[in-house]
Amino acid sequence: MNFPAGPLWLIGCGNMGGAMLRRWIAAGLNPATVTVITRSGQGAPEGVRSLTALPDEEAPATVMLALKPQQIDAAQALLAPMRGKPQLLLSILAGVDYAALSQRFAADTIVRAMPNLPVAIGKGVTSLYTAEASEEAIAAAEAFAAPLGHYEWIADEAHFDAVTALAGSGPGFVFRFADALARAGAALGLPGDQAARLAIATLEGSAIMAAEADVSPGILADRVASPGGSTREGLNVLDRDDALVALLTATLAASERRNAEMAAAAR
């Protein structure tokens, strides 16, 4: 899939915008077609034009908002003098909803995108939402999403905050789990560095296996647990009163709530 023709402007280029842009360039996007506009003038990959103010030029084909949701007013002020409007405006701002975006920004099509950090290695998850878009705009959004890894359209925007909690924030929770697994191993007496290596390699193999399996992770877990064996004893701890499910439900609910708060603040 080719990238859409025409320039791409990124407003903000920190952890997430930078990860996406680096992946796009690795996948063949010509850096000479990209302009990054940040407050600091820092963080743009090599070969990309880096500015701290809007250039006095016609609107590009694509604009991506990649600054913090709390900086939406600054983004609006920055883009207000833009001549014309982009064909596609992508926003990765957590929480900020389609209505708030369309009130603030002019574009032929606006698409909310919620990536996650593994987009940096082409193994990310990107959820997409738009209220109305031509086939051409959908294809353009998908052309940006495809090199980042798995992507899917979310039919109902009401689910977007939950999707953001599960997949957008998800790597943060998984990294924390990896760390906890390693610390638990160390608590049993393993050297810390060895426990960390074993934990990450175990997560890597298990995630790849789950992704390729034709059965659910629940069934795979049962396959690890020999009857009367040691895995079952461990699973009994996680399963008692649905402890792990309850913990993750509370985790996602807290994230989802924060997304809703950020959405309200941006309205």
Ligand SMILES: NC(=O)C1=CN([C@@H]2O[C@H](COP(=O)(O)OP(=O)(O)OC[C@H]3O[C@@H](n4cnc5c(N)ncnc54)[C@H](O)[C@@H]3O)[C@@H](O)[C@H]2O)C=CC1
């Ligand atoms: N970090 C993550 O894993 C994910 C982040 N997001 C979303 O991505 C967005 C950015 O998050 P991060 O990259 O983590 O933040 P960050 O703090 O690393 O990057 C923010 C960027 O915005 C720039 N910026 C700040 N004020 C500006 C202004 N007035 N004009 C132009 N540029 C300005 C900064 O220079 C920086 O390049 C947020 O809206 C967040 O919700 C979405 C999914 C995952």
Ligand SMILES: O=C(O)[C@@H]1CCC=N1
């Ligand atoms: O923490 C945040 O607000 C963003 C949303 C998804 C991941 N990071």
